[in-house]
Amino acid sequence: MTVLQLDRVxxxxxxxxALDQVSMELNKGEIYGFIGPNGAGKSTTIxxxxxxxxxxxxxxxxxxKDAWKDAAEIHKRCAYVPGDVYVWPNLTGGxxxxxxxxxxxxxxxxxxxxxxxxxxxxxxKKARSYSKGxxxxxxxIAAFASEADLFILDEPTSGLDPLMEHTxxxxxxxxxxxxxxxxxxxxxxxxVEKLCDRVAIIRKGKIIERGTLNDLRHLTRMQMQVETRESxxxxxxxxxxxxxxxxxxxxxxxxxxxxxxxxxxxxNKYGVRKMESTPPTLEDLFMRHYEERSSEENA
Amino acid sequence: xxxxxxxxxxxxxxxxxxxRLRLLLWLAGxxxxxxxxxxxxxxxxxxxxxxxxxxxxxxxxxxIAMLGIGYEHYQEIGSLFALEMLLFSAIAVAVMNxxxxxxxxxDDEENGILELVQSRSVGRLSYLTASFxxxxxxxxxxVILLAAAMGSMQIEGFGFTGVVLYSGxxxxxxxxxxxxxxxxxxxxxxxxxxxxxxxxxLFFFYLLRAVGDVNVVFLSWISPLGWLSRAYVFxxxxxxxxxxxxxxxxxxxxxxxxxQSKRDIGDGLLPERAGSVHASAFLKTKVGLVMRLQKxxxxxxxxxxxxxxxxxxxxxxxxxxxxxxxxxxxxxxxxEGSVMEQFIILLMGIMALFITAPVIISFLRxxxxxxxxxxxxxxxxxxxxxxxxxxxxxxSILIAVLLPILQAVALWSxxxxxxxxxxxxxxxxxxxxxxxxALLLVLGMAVLFIGWLPRAASLVWLFLVxxxxxxxxxxxxxxxxWVRSLSIYEHVPVYPSEELxxxxxxxxxxxxxxxxxxxAMGYKRRDIEG
Numbered sequence: 001m002t003v004l005q006l007d008r009v010x011x012x013x014x015x016x017x018a019l020d021q022v023s024m025e026l027n028k029g030e031i032y033g034f035i036g037p038n039g040a041g042k043s044t045t046i047x048x049x050x051x052x053x054x055x056x057x058x059x060x061x062x063x064x065k066d067a068w069k070d071a072a073e074i075h076k077r078c079a080y081v082p083g084d085v086y087v088w089p090n091l092t093g094g095x096x097x098x099x100x101x102x103x104x105x106x107x108x109x110x111x112x113x114x115x116x117x118x119x120x121x122x123x124x125k126k127a128r129s130y131s132k133g134x135x136x137x138x139x140x141i142a143a144f145a146s147e148a149d150l151f152i153l154d155e156p157t158s159g160l161d162p163l164m165e166h167t168x169x170x171x172x173x174x175x176x177x178x179x180x181x182x183x184x185x186x187x188x189x190x191x192v193e194k195l196c197d198r199v200a201i202i203r204k205g206k207i208i209e210r211g212t213l214n215d216l217r218h219l220t221r222m223q224m225q226v227e228t229r230e231s232x233x234x235x236x237x238x239x240x241x242x243x244x245x246x247x248x249x250x251x252x253x254x255x256x257x258x259x260x261x262x263x264x265x266x267x268n269k270y271g272v273r274k275m276e277s278t279p280p281t282l283e284d285l286f287m288r289h290y291e292e293r294s295s296e297e298n299a
Numbered sequence: 300x301x302x303x304x305x306x307x308x309x310x311x312x313x314x315x316x317x318x319r320l321r322l323l324l325w326l327a328g329x330x331x332x333x334x335x336x337x338x339x340x341x342x343x344x345x346x347x348x349x350x351x352x353x354x355x356x357x358x359x360x361x362x363i364a365m366l367g368i369g370y371e372h373y374q375e376i377g378s379l380f381a382l383e384m385l386l387f388s389a390i391a392v393a394v395m396n397x398x399x400x401x402x403x404x405x406d407d408e409e410n411g412i413l414e415l416v417q418s419r420s421v422g423r424l425s426y427l428t429a430s431f432x433x434x435x436x437x438x439x440x441x442v443i444l445l446a447a448a449m450g451s452m453q454i455e456g457f458g459f460t461g462v463v464l465y466s467g468x469x470x471x472x473x474x475x476x477x478x479x480x481x482x483x484x485x486x487x488x489x490x491x492x493x494x495x496x497x498x499x500x501l502f503f504f505y506l507l508r509a510v511g512d513v514n515v516v517f518l519s520w521i522s523p524l525g526w527l528s529r530a531y532v533f534x535x536x537x538x539x540x541x542x543x544x545x546x547x548x549x550x551x552x553x554x555x556x557x558x559q560s561k562r563d564i565g566d567g568l569l570p571e572r573a574g575s576v577h578a579s580a581f582l583k584t585k586v587g588l589v590m591r592l593q594k595x596x597x598x599x600x601x602x603x604x605x606x607x608x609x610x611x612x613x614x615x616x617x618x619x620x621x622x623x624x625x626x627x628x629x630x631x632x633x634x635e636g637s638v639m640e641q642f643i644i645l646l647m648g649i650m651a652l653f654i655t656a657p658v659i660i661s662f663l664r665x666x667x668x669x670x671x672x673x674x675x676x677x678x679x680x681x682x683x684x685x686x687x688x689x690x691x692x693x694x695s696i697l698i699a700v701l702l703p704i705l706q707a708v709a710l711w712s713x714x715x716x717x718x719x720x721x722x723x724x725x726x727x728x729x730x731x732x733x734x735x736x737a738l739l740l741v742l743g744m745a746v747l748f749i750g751w752l753p754r755a756a757s758l759v760w761l762f763l764v765x766x767x768x769x770x771x772x773x774x775x776x777x778x779x780x781w782v783r784s785l786s787i788y789e790h791v792p793v794y795p796s797e798e799l800x801x802x803x804x805x806x807x808x809x810x811x812x813x814x815x816x817x818x819a820m821g822y823k824r825r826d827i828e829g
Contacts, residue, residue, distance in 0.1 A: 054825075086675070098578030
C-alpha cells in the first residue's frame with residue numbers, strides 16, 4: 001500500500017530549479033532512505049511533503065491526500081523531525097513538547113514521559129539554554145510520543161551523541177515493527193545502511209538512483225583481494241577488472257558484478273589460495289555516483 | 300596579580316574593535332541630541348514669564364516624580380535644561396553601559412568566547428579587566444566629547460563648570476551601571492538574565508527616587524538617580540554626587556573582580572529555578588501559545604501607556620496656565636472647545652499612535668517566527684495556515700480594542716481625582732475609542748503584507764511614522780489637506796468636539812475587514828520560508 005507518493009514534482013524559486021521531476025513512492029511499513037549532499041533538494045522535497053512549499057508542477061500525496069491542500073489533515077497522522085530544531089526560547093523543553101503534541105489533538109502522557117526518560121532529557125530548562133542535541137531531542141520525543149503513521153525525518157541525529165543515536169535507531173526499529181512508515185533523509189550513510197529498506201539518491205534536484213541496497217550494489221563493483229599460486233598474467237586486460245594493484249603477491253582490484261563469473265573462472269586457473277570480497281558500502285556507492293556524474297559533466 | 304591579568308593588553312583592542320561601531324553611534328547620538336536640545340533652550344524660554352509658567356508646571360508632584368526636583372526657580376536657563384534632560388540622559392547612558400557590559404561579560408561567556416580565550420595562556424581576570432577598560436574608555440570619551448561640544452557652543456546660562464559637571468555626572472553614572480552589570484553577571488547564567496537584572500535595578504532606582512523626591516527624601520539618597528539632581532548643576536555645581544557615584548562603582552567593581560576570581564566558568568551564583576515539566580492547559584491552545592510568547596511585550600506596553608495617561612491626567616489641573624504661557628504649545632491647540640477638551644482630543648490622537656506600536660509588533664511576530672524557522676515545526680503538526688493566522692490575529696485585535704478602553708479608564712480616573720471639572724467618562728471613552736477602527740486598519744495592512752509581501756512586512760511601520768509626522772508637523776509645515784489625508788489617523792472623526800460620524804467608522808472597519816481577508820488569502824497560498 002502506498003503511503004507517500006511524489007509524482008514528477010518540480011519546484012522553481014524564481015529562475016532557480018530546486019527540484020526537477022522528483023518521483024518517489026513509500027510503501028507501508030518500510031524505512032526509505034533519502035540521501036544527497038547539502039543543497040541537493042532534500043529539505044525542499046520534505047517541505048513540499050509538509051505542505052509548506054507549493055510544488056510548481058507535479059503531485060505530492062500522503063495517505064492518498066494532497067500534501068498542499070490537506071496539510072493539516074495529513075499531519076494528524078504525521079511526525080516530523082528537522083535537522084535544525086528551532087523552538088521558542090522562553091518556554092521550557094517540557095512545555096514545548098506538550099504544545100507540539102497537543103497540536104495534533106490528544107496524546108498519551110505516559111508515552112511522552114517514557115520517551116523523555118529514554119532520551120534522558122531534562123524538560124525543566126528554558127529552551128534557549130539547550131544545546132543542538134537537546135533541541136533535537138525535543139522534536140524526537142514529540143515525534144515518537146505521537147500516534148503517527150508516517151515519520152518524516154530530516155537528518156534527525158546530526159546533534160546526538162552515540163548513545164542517543166542508538167536510542168533513536170532502537171525507536172525507529174520499534175516504529176517499523178509497529179507497521180509504520182519512515183522517510184529518513186540523512187548524511188550518515190552507515191545509519192541509512194543499517195536501517196533502510198530502500199534508498200533514493202538525489203543530486204542537483206534530480207533523483208539519480210533508487211532501489212533496494214542490493215539493487216544498487218549490483219550496479220557497482222565489489223572490492224576483491226586475491227592471492228594465487230601463480231601470478232595471474234593478463235588479469236589487468238580482463239574486462240570488468242579495475243584499479244588492479246599488486247603488493248607482495250596480493251592482488252587487489254574492483255570487479256564489476258556482472259563480470260564476476262568470468263573473473264573467477266580465470267583466476268581459478270592460477271590456483272586461488274585466498275580470496276576476499278567486500279560489498280561496497282553506501283559511502284562507496286554515493287561517492288562513485290557523484291564522481292562519475294561530475295566527470296561526465298566535465299567531459 | 301600580574302599573572303591574573305596576563306593577556307589583557309591583547310584582549311583590550313580586540314574587544315574595543317568588536318563594539319566600536321555601535322558605541323560610536325551611541326556616543327554620537329547622545330552628544331548630538333544633548334547639544335541640539337541645549338541649543339534650543341534659550342529660544343524656547345526667552346523671558347522671565349515663560350520660565351515662571353514652566354516652574355508652576357514643574358512644581359506639580361507628577362512632574363517631580365517624573366523628572367526630579369527642580370531648583371532656583373530656573374533663574375539660570377541651564378537649571379531648566381538640567382531638570383528636563385539630566386535624568387533621562389543618565390538613563391540613556393546607563394542603558395548603553397548595561398547593553399555593552401552584559402555583552403562583554405555574560406554574553407561572551409555564554410557563547411563560549413571566554414572559554415576559548417581562557418584556554419590560552421591568559422590570566423583569569425584578563426577578560427574582565429579588558430572589558431572594564433573598554434567600558435571605562437567609552438565613558439571617559441563620552442565625558443570629553445560632551446563637555447567639549449557643549450562647552451564650545453557657549454550658550455547663555457550654561458557655565459563651563461556646569462557643562463563639565465553635567466558631562467561628568469552622566470559619565471560616572473554610566474560607569475556605575477556598567478560596573479553594576481558586571482556585578483550582576485555573576486549571579487545568572489544568561490546575558491538576558493544579566494540585562495534583565497540590570498534594567499530592573501535601573502527601574503527600581505527610578506521608582507525609589509520618584510517616591511523620594513515627592514515625599515520621603517531619604518529614599519532619594521539611596522538611589523543613584525536621586526544623587527544626580529543634588530549636584531544642582533549649572534547653579535551650585537556640587538561635585539560630591541560624582542564622588543558618590545565613583546566610590547560605589549569602585550566598591551561594586553571590586554566585588555565583581557573578587558567573584559570572577561572565585562566562580563567557575565559558565566556558573567551562576569543564584570540557584571537556577573527548574574521550569575515546569577508540563578505545559579498548562581492555556582499554553583496548549585494556539586492563542587494561548589501566542590499570548591504566552593508575547594506576554595512580556597504586551598504587559599510592558601500596557602503599563603507604559605497607562606502610566607503615560609496617568610501622568611498626563613495629573614497635570615490636567617495646571618493645563619490652562621501652561622498652554623497660555625507657552626506659545627510653542629499653543630500651535631497644537633487650534634480647535635473649538637475648552638483647553639482641557641482640546642488637550643484630551645490631541646492626547647488621544649497621539650496615544651492612538653503609541654497603541655499602534657504593540658498592535659503591529661504583536662502581529663508581525665508571525666513573520667518573525669517564520670524568519671526564525673519556528674513556524675516550520677508548527678505547520679508540521681496538524682495546524683492549518685488559517686488557524687495560526689487566527690491565533691496571531693486575536694491578541695492583536697484584543698490589544699487594539701482593549702488598550703483604548705483601559706487608557707480611557709486610567710486617564711479619566713486619575714484626571715477626576717485631581718481636577719474638579721474633568722470631562723465626563725463617556726466623552727473620554729469615546730475620544731479614545733474612535734481610534735479603534737484606525738488601529739484595525741493598520742492591522743489589516745500588516746495582514747496584507749504578511750500574506751503577499753512578507754519580506755517587506757516592516758513597511759507597515761511607515762503608516763505609524765507618517766501618522767506622527769502629520770500630527771506633530773502638520774501645522775508647522777502647513778501641509779496641504781491631501782497630504783494629510785494619506786495618514787490613516789486623519790480619517791478618524793474628532794470626538795467629542797464634533798458630531799460622531801458612524802459612517803466614517805464603519806467605512807474604516809469595512810476596509811480593515813477587506814484587507815484582512817485579502818491578506819489571509821495570500822498567506823494561505825504562499826510558500827512558508829521556515
